[in-house]
Amino acid sequence: MSSWVVLKFGGTSVSSVEKWQTIAAIVQQKIQQGQRVLLVHSAASGITNLLTEKTTANRSIQQAVTEVLTTLAAQLGVDPQQLEPSLDLLRSLDDRDHLDTWEQAQLLSMGEQCTHVLAMAYLQQHLDIQSLNPKDWLISSDHDKRATDAQILTAKCDIKPDPAKQQSLTGACYAMPGFMAGDSQGRTVLLGRGGSDTSAAYMAVLLGASQLEIWTDVHGIFSANPHSIPNARLLLNLSYQEAREIAASGGKVLHPRCILPVEQHGIPLLIKNTNEPAAIGTVLAAAHTPKKPRVSAINNRHQITLVSMESINMWHQAGFMGDVFNIYKQLGLSIDLVSTAQTNITISLDNIDNVITDAVLRELKQALSPLCEVEVFRNCSAVTLVGYRIRALADKIAPVLSTFADQRIYITTQSSNDLNQTFVVDEDQADKLARALHEVLIIEDKELDDFGPTWAELIHNQTSKSERIPAWWQDHRESLLDLSRDHAPCYVYHLPTIQHQIEQLQKITAVDRFYYASKANSHPAILAHMQAHGVNLETVSPQEINQVEQACPGIAAADILFTPNFAPLKEYQAALAKGVQVTIDNPSLLFDYPEVFRGHAVILRLDPGHGSGHHRYVRTAGTHSKFGIPASEVEPVAKWCQQHDIEVKGLHAHAGSGILDHNNWSRIAEYLGSCLELFPAAKIINVGGGLGIRENPGDFGLDLAQLNHALTAFKQQHHGIELWMEPGRFLVAHCGVLLARVTQTKWKGRQGYIGIETGMNSLIRPALYGAWHNIVNLSQLDQATEYTANVVGPMCETGDVLGVDRKMPLTQVDDVLLIANTGAYGAVMASRYNLREPAQEIIFPD
Template identity: 65%
Template sequence: MTSRWRVLKFGGSSVSTPEQWQTILQQVTDNIHQGYRVLLVHSACYGLTNALEEKIKTGHSVYKSIEQRLNTLAQDFAVSIDVFTEDLQQLHQLCELSELNNYQQAELLSWGERITHRLIINHINKTQEAHSLNPKDWLTTTVDDHRNPHSRVLSAKCQVQNNPQLQDKLQHQFYVMPGFFAADESGRTVLLGRSGSDTSAAYMAVLLNAERIEIWTDVDGIFSANPHQIPEAKLLLRLSYQEAREIAASGGTVIHPRSILPAEQNNIPIYIKNSLRPEAPGTILKHEFSPKKPRVSAVNTRHQVTLVSMESVNMWHQAGFISDLFAVYKDLGLSVDLISTAQTNVTISLDAADNVLTPYILAKLKDQLAPLCDVTIIANCSAVTLVGYRIRAMADTIASVVATFADQRIYITTQSTNDLNQTFVVDEDQADKLARALHEVLITRLPERDDFGPSWADLVARRSKTKTITQTWWQQNRQQLLDLAQQHSPCYVYHLDTISRQIDKLKSLTAVDRFFYAMKANSQPDVLSRIYQQGIGLETVSPGEIRRCLEIMPKSDVATLLFTPNFAPIEEYQLALQQGITTTIDNPSLLYLHPHVFQNQSVILRLDPGHGSGHHRYVRTAGEQSKFGIPESELPKLATWCQQQNIHICGLHAHTGSGILDHQNWQRIAHFLARGLRYFTDVRIINVGGGLGIKENPGDTGLNFSALNKSLLEFKKQYPSIELWMEPGRFLVAHSGVLLAKVTQTKLKGNQGYIGLETGMNSLIRPALYGAWHNIVNLSRLDAVCNYTANIVGPMCESGDILGIDRPMPDTQAGDVVLIANTGAYGATMASRYNLREPAQELIFRA
């Protein structure tokens, strides 16, 4: 039998349905027909590991929810649930433990891979012969690992080399092995860390002397930026191992840097492929693809970075001072990312992806460093990293971009001695702006490279079998909008039929029993009427919003309203309850201080799941840094109080943020809220909030509604008596609105273009407040060639009055009409009369 091997690794999103396994097994068959033996390494089915982590994070049992998930998988794959009897017994035992040591955590977190392996082996062997490998028989951790015990068990490392004796034990063509876990020298289960299945595949490829590794995922390969933020991001067809490692380490999520090193050391090519589009070229990593000329290949952004600035004159010329500082980080198990030094200052960054940065941990860090230096902790930062080759040679070009951010805070900048990366740490709300500007100048504008593939937007357009993306409502009605602008600009224009289409899409979520529109997104009366007429309830946060609702609906329909205030006067709660409006409480002190207001009333509690989601810290509405929600630790005391005071809790609610594209988010919220049922047994409603992400940019794929509905139906099977509620706001109205404004002036300062509009942050504050991205076009010259880039600015006397940075635009003149898209949400509702300028008026588009 041939000794030529290929190792194929498939991730969780690729192995979770029988339909996807048809594609996987076709790849196996193709490789066997080409004369190769195949080892297939797989992850756990999508969402299993995240669900198991909840046990470790919260201490609560996750047995019931995971048992239900396994039942669903077994039905989908037509495998008897009896096959998993021992696995379920082990899971139950682990879930019953109040605390788990490191090895028990490893057993728990590897459970997903093990049951997935049993599931797919049973599935594959119905049609073809596949043989199982246990990674603990092949991968043993190194004995000279001197890291802390937690890291040695949960982020273990193995030393591997080509082993012909082990290869001789394999006598078949096709083997299947779960990834992510291995064995220590005593045979106990250890984990290979985040994205450990990639690392398993790389280790096994070295042991087998494989000709190549194929990493199959759900994207086309490695891109020059996050395509969801920068749709012009290019597919990188060829990369050196070093560049790929730097991209992975600086925020790329396609492949883990630890999995690249074994392949690099043994010269095994890595092919990154899309399991949803096997014919796509993907990305190839090889030694021979090392660059020869200066270049930037990628711009990456990592959010939720914390800086620690350590200041002391005692460190100047003091031997061992730095060692003393970093011993504190070692003792606390904190991994340091970036380091910047001066004579009397050392500033480091801590990445939330590699560290648990609770207020307790940060306070302990500050206390332990205090005898050595003055400590300042700066939260809510982001790191923007350039990855390439001989980056210093491009310093002039980089400096020209960074200079435009001179009025913003750049806390530290670091450059690697190997000249492969340069990183800027900035405020979180400036990071995406900086990344877009750098990508535009260093990648998008430069001549095409033969190692660049199509942009992400182009790939999406091709998949839709057309060269252009489907026209929006405003493209189809361009002339009517130009006519409106001549008479009424600046103005918001709303297209009600677009709202109706979004409502139809929302109603495809059959798992959700009731929807409530978060009207703070857009409270225009015609908009509210259209939403109300289509059977969507209205969610309010103030007495003014309640009054607006009652103007467009009969008072007899008051039951279709929700009132969800935050830090409001107690009188507002009294007023809502007196009117019979379902009210949500998100601060227990209200119930403790004013029990007479809530006695004999039914209310909903808003809980804090402990972490938020979304593109910016201002839209993340959970976690200790957010003002919203009741911490889970408060529930036992609160439940006793409510029972004593005869306060009825009819529902539990949580909301993690805005612009979320992870369809599993709402299932996780539902299961989190279900943990509160043990304290509030009369609860009949679980409200999973909103935050459904939209297609922000041309070519975006958006949220997977089918997968979202399936995940919520799984929850409903486990809790059939519970009503599921959802509160989408921006999703319903964002696409319906555009902001039209005439150009007042244009300017060129060096190479920087400016296009000034008659309105700015007084009408649309999202770009200044959140760093939000909106598509901006010159509607008067929509078909003209874009031949330069410009910042789109308003007339406000503020340097932050910027609506778009470095936007490709055609030659533009005063009087042209500029359109800003996706402004139907949080545009007019957040407008102001700053500088005593009137904001844009609101109009309804009538064809």
């Protein structure tokens, strides 16, 4: 009989009729090649996120889920009434105030189940295909000793080839939903977030498949997260062991648990791109073990919890570690990394395998306290190198780590099989460390085997010119070159691009008032443009208030928001006297000077407890940030304000900058909403800004529709509340470019350098934040790239680097380079360091 091939399609691959047409064609091709096919699929994109909102925030989701499913049904041309039995169960679960863990599993599986109903209705119009129930095939293990919640929500199955099951299937084509399984009593359990990969791997083993194919929206496994490191390279061939380590260390393409089953049974695993079925991908097989030392990938895992256990009694004490680890076993906690010293054991807990709550950590500390002193570090990240014989690369790794000497590396671990090395650092340092290691260990190594093109190259090739949305400067190349002849170095701002961003922002209809954070770019023309188009202005200094008043004559004081931080008292007094709206973020101001604020209405800036963003310097919440009133002070502040006739009319919080998770702002709103009962006069919730932009070609950017949906749901639960938002960079980053002439070029070994006439004195973001800006040779824009070079400035600083390893055409002195997305935090952060004048600012002529 023909061999089986298992095809798994992820959420983005099953969310439109075009994708299902592609799936049907792929399946038909396999059948024509004489193979039998099992199709395993995820839930349509976005549904599981919606379902999770019910389990995490108890937010009603039935309407939103129904809308997504009925829209997909209409696209597929199938009757949505077929969903009613499933939707009845969904509504029943959604109407409950509390769901136990079994009910959560049942609810979260509804995305796959409902998608399966629609998929079968569509596919049966095109294929002779039958449905399989995963609960009849995948049964959770009875030997799982983890916590009950983990057994239900991240279940494991004991799988081996089953000839009897294979013989029960007589057709050529079957389909089943992934992610879910059953326990021995027939109850629904889940295989963990992203567990459809595991479903497919389990089924490949059960069926004795000749091949497993994971179809997703990327070409395969890359050497790093390409959205953080655009020059990450595609890995063409990988051993199972390397792939398993990559997945377990934070790689997003494959679920960590899906590799071991196929590895144990020698089933090749292919990763393919649904958008380009004929394109190359990544192949996992035993034959692809490397022959010489290399690092194949560098990954980050965030939200790692470290537990440090200190005791002098462990020194030369037999069985001490066994006693300690037995406590973790009893609590059902799976340990990830372990580092030991004479009097200390430090371990890490990964959210992938553990449900880590405050209650769990309290119980852990209580159980460990008789044995040792316990300290918990949350919000850490693990940076992991994965490859072959990594110890042999110590001479290359050490210099990179030396540049992080002023940062804390909590633990370092290296596997005994020499396949990985991990550094646990503060979460805000992880991306920076990963980029530095990637440059040295992968990009600079020109002799690596089994590496394909970079992500940026694939995206460029994948997107046809007709599909690309050109940046404004691409249409004005000649005008910009003319400007550069007399004015370079210079920032050039394009007001129509700002108008486009304003229009995009106004699609967030849940927000009642937008305040532009003028610190992002305080050019008078930009301030005037914002105010003329319905965007109010937020300031952080008296000088910014004066700039706003001069740029916008006649502006109402209520349209100016003043949000200073650790500013002199007189600045607050002056703002209050003008009638400007004032935000306070330090309790001591109120406690020490109640007479200054008595009789005034103010907004309080609270600290939601955890910041977000790509770098610690753009994170504006959490204990390591200077901003906001901590949670422990909120109630005392509320009582104090009531006693001293200080009206609190609104609550504000801001997590950070460059955030692409649309749930960030709903989380802030929920936190502020939970504090409203302490402030009866408060009718304003200001969720801050920090909306991320599309930095690189191929980026998806922030989903504004999902953001609007989440904030709308919040407002529906808080009637009479006005929502404010303070975007800065989102409105102006794309409008600005920095033009500078090339002064020199140089080679040092294999490293090329392109020097330009200005540097960190004009644009400090790359040096300060590790920020990435697209850089092109505007003079040679249509020429093919020929080499890789660092783009540097003339400042007497090693850190004066504007771009690392950029692919450039043949570049000559006096060519003009353009640095994109510099309309925000460019000129406003410039200096006269080295007594060099920074770039001037020009409004692009219409």
